[in-house]
Amino acid sequence: MGDDPSIVAGRQCLKCDLPARYYSVNPKQAVYCRDCYLSMIHHKFSYVIGKNRVFRDGNKRSVIVVWRGSPSDNFLLHCVEMGVSQNPHKRMEAKPVVVVILESVDLERFKIEYGAAKERELQMAEKWDWKFVPLYGIFGEDVEFLEELRFDEEKASTLRSLIGKSSAKSDRLELKSLLTELLVYKVALKLGIDKVMTSDSADLTAQKSFDAICFGRGAKIAQLASALDTRFPGVTIIRPLRDITDADIGLSLRLASDAEPTVALNPQVAVKARTIQGLNADFLSRLQVSGFPSTLSSVIMTSTKVEAPPVPQPNHPCLLCLDPCPIDKTEDSVRQLCPSCSRLLAAIPSVPESFYQAIQIGSPAR
Secondary structure: EEOOHHHHHOOOOOOOOOEEEOOOOOOOOOEEEHHHHHHHHHHHHHHHHHHOOOOOOOOOOOOEEOOOEEEHHHHHHHHHHHHOOOOOOOOOEEEEEEEEOOOOOOHHHHHHHHHHHHHHHOOOOOOEEEEEEHHHHHOOOOOOOOOOOOOHHHHHHHHHHHHOOOOHHHHHHHHHHHHHHHHHHHHHHHHOOEEEEOOHHHHHHHHHHHHHHOOOOOOHHHHOOOOOEOOOOOOOEEEOOOOHHHHHHHHHHHHHOOOOOOOOOOOOOOOOOOHHHHHHHHHHHHHHOOOOHHHHHHHHHHOOOOOOOOOHHHHHHHOOOOOEEOOOOOOOOHHOOOHHHHHHHHHHOOOHHHHHHHHHHOOHHH
């Protein structure tokens, strides 16, 4: 995941006879020339798709590609675009629909996000269908796609107030993540598409496993770390970048665009916000760059082997995360939540009724 001359000097590419210039997670074992490095990274994407037979055996070809503007989102678009433009023998038989999640609840920032997404759409060589949906759209009775720039201040204010009321930033990040997952699920149901690709990298996948344990969701880390996540009834979440690190993604994007690097290819661990998510990311990053190159892959592989406890009977899907949870007969039927989500919302004073109505729509139990 770098190009340090002191590491690659005088060495030959693992795959061909050219001098090596780049390396990935373990430079002691493998270094590459430019083309072989890019081929190796793209093979990791193709391997996840091929091994799990995502688009084979008569499966539906339509797939949602979630885009929120991050480098990993752009790399996912790049990989999918390459996959569908290959020759017939190697082509990925997919019909992508790009779903842009506009996260901001501030008008000016919202305009910037929308403009950046539109610009990215115009840059694509492949003309796919793009759907724009604001995160505050979770409060609508039905998912509405934006045909043009439009900002609903009332719904944005509701989301802003809901997230802002939580005193802990870690809880705010967790709630935002859960709402985003639920919104993407609602979008998939509305479009009638049973596959969703996300850009979760190795770094983020490993971090999410740690986050789940910290938030009392350890029973589902096997799904969170799997290439195919089947937590959502009727919809499969696909993580084709699960085995690719953020550093490899950044370097691949730079090499693919022939652009000059704007950040160091071997960055020091950045100081992160003091949140559960930030501390977990920081801990994993420090291990990864401190002589333990298999940290991320070990966490991911171990997480996938964790067996969830037996599903309680009778059960009801949690209205926020959809995990099965025991039915609490003392609780309002429209507010059945798992213990983790219940704790999360209990820390927010005066949760608006519109919130429960929104997640009620998202539950597959109805």
